[in-house]
Amino acid sequence: MKHSFLKIFTPIIIAAGISACSVSDLAPSPKPKLDGGFTCECTVTAGMIPPGSDTGEETEFVFSGDLKRLGAGFWELEISSPETISGMKMTSCDGELSSSLGELSFDLAPEDVPQKSPVYALFTAIDNMSSAFENGAELTSGEEGGWVYTADGISAVFDGDGVITSLALASPKMTAQFTNFAETETIMETPSESETSSAPLATIPETASETTVASAIPETISSPVTTTASSETSSPETTSAETSAPQTENTTVPETTME
Structure with a gap:
């Protein structure tokens, strides 16, 4: 009777042990918590x-x-x-x-x-x-x-x-x-990566804007100054020319009448 009991249950016990080992071997390894x-x-x-x-x-x-x-x-x-x-x-x-x-x-x-x-x-x-x-x-x-x-x-x-x-x-x-x-x-990150990525964003736009504003202001100021100077210079010249012309005519007419 004992032999019959062993013949029946021994294969079951062995199969259970084999299947348990297989499950353990097939279990995925945990992910190491070292990446952060x-x-x-x-x-x-x-x-x-x-x-x-x-x-x-x-x-x-x-x-x-x-x-x-x-x-x-x-x-x-x-x-x-x-x-x-x-x-x-x-x-x-x-x-x-x-x-x-x-x-x-x-x-x-x-x-x-x-x-x-x-x-x-x-x-x-x-x-x-x-x-x-x-x-x-x-x-x-x-x-x-x-x-x-x-x-x-x-x-x-x-x-x-x-x-x-x-x-x-x-x-x-x-x-x-x-x-x-x-x-x-x-x-914290590697300094070279963080500094390299942040430098263009922080420095280049500020430099570009300052350069643009600095170059635009002189151009705006110079154009009205030049226009004003030319208009003021031309108007006195025209006035002096008109004043000298009558003086020349007055001087010439009396000389002809005396002859």
Whole structure:
């Protein structure tokens, strides 16, 4: 009886398991929420060489803070721990990295930013992933229901809603954990694009109108001045000619009569 029961229900159980796997495999991957702005809390663990170290050996350095993505290439990180650098704010503007703590500030041009900076690497890695997803990259199924992105030394884990939860980089060697993720609007764009698009609209019409008005005013003023001058000049000439003519006639007539 037991054997008959197993013969009947075993194929059903196996078929149910196969169909369940097929549904999971065919489920579309979530869209990663990295194409716009967002805020989150992050904890970064990185290997760093302490300043002044003679051995050159890396030590583990952990810091946490509030991370904001304002747009592609525009970032802000306010560090909350460790306490020695709490309150330090680091921003990235199209590759230029700036840091400030109280009244102290420091700026680095893109070509001077250390490539092993964990903060710069964090910003760049997420921007690179966002660009890859815009160009067609997709997440793959991972363990425990998560979704994974792996490429170019980046390994990131996303949840079922497309929210990034962790990140690991091969170079520089570092990991990051993300919590309290919230999407925001993109409020900053690349300066070259915004300035280029706004300059013709703001500058060219004003310059053109000033030039047109400036050139029109002298032309309007010069025409009546010329007309007035010519009329005033011609009228005195005509009057003097008429006055001289009678004087010539009066002088000639008496001379003829005396002869």
